[in-house]
Amino acid sequence: MSASLLDVNDLSRRFGGLKAVEGLSLHVGKGEIVGLLGPNGSGKTTALNLISGALQPDRGSVKLDGEETAGASNFKVARLGIARTYQLVRLFKTMSVLENVVAGMSFTHERRFGTEANADALELLERVGLAARASRRAEDLTYIDQKRLELARCLASRPRVLLLDEWLAGLNPTELLQAIELVRSLKHDGVSILMVEHVLEAVRSLCDHCVVMNAGQRIAVGPAASVLADPEVVRAYLGDDHA
Structure with a gap:
């Protein structure tokens, strides 16, 4: 396992009575690609917003190479070495x-x-x-x-950690293969990546391990093949009849 670069521990954020993210912990090693998975509304994008400084956590820790970044403004987090893309492109x-x-x-x-x-x-x-x-x-x-x-x-x-929020969505098959190779090349350059993704072909091909969320909480962590076969993960995506 690679030495940890991004450490998220007990990260939580509520919006009124909604627990958008509750007690999330995950780790991204140096040069790793980690998938952050889950059904729509599970809290994945909120988690990226908390890690990138776009939102402030109610509690919890985010450390980049041992330096606490939780609560810092997003431009400070960017200068420390965390960059991100958005579901809706911002240019x-x-x-x-x-x-x-x-x-x-x-x-x-x-x-x-x-x-x-x-x-x-x-x-x-x-x-x-x-x-x-x-x-x-x-x-x-x-x-x-x-x-x-x-x-x-x-x-x-020149980020040390890159947060990709469904960056592969909307690509045709040829573009998808090219994009997968591009993301893989970033890993080879030493960039660590945390990617929110629904394209399972890319998840299986790229991710060293995956974290799965549902209703704001982590419900599974491990290699892609293992977590995607986990009955609780199947239930979260497809319902009880498929678990």
Whole structure:
């Protein structure tokens, strides 16, 4: 098992009487890809919001390489080395593709400007397949290319941990295979990944292990094949008749 890089312990957040996340614990090792699974409404995106600093926890701990980040604002968390994508893509739509990636370099302790920033941005765009569209406005890209751009902007901050929130959703079979290889290449570069995903082909192919949530709580953890066959997980996804 890899040395732990991201440690989440007893993380909890309520909205009124709703326990959106309750006592969640998970760990992501250096260079690992961990799947965060569960049916819709199980608390996965709320968990990413808490880890990334978009939401503040009611209790619990989030540590990046031993440093506590729970309660820190999202821009501080980003500078410490946690970046994320969103289910609904968030871009600077009137800026160019290249400018969007350069903007991502603001959220890091290794800021780059001018020629160096543009060269690094073009390299990242080449990696995600968008180099030929560098001068286009972000709003003119297709939805899939906007997702690729958001990933490139995340990578521009040189994250140690990357949070992917259903980044593979909406891809056709060819695009999915390409995207799986892209995510795998990030792991080989040493980026640790926590991914919320419903595409089980990708989960089985990519994830070192998985954490499954239901109704805000962790109900299973382990290798993908094991947790997906767990009766409690099957019940959470499909109901009692299938468990």
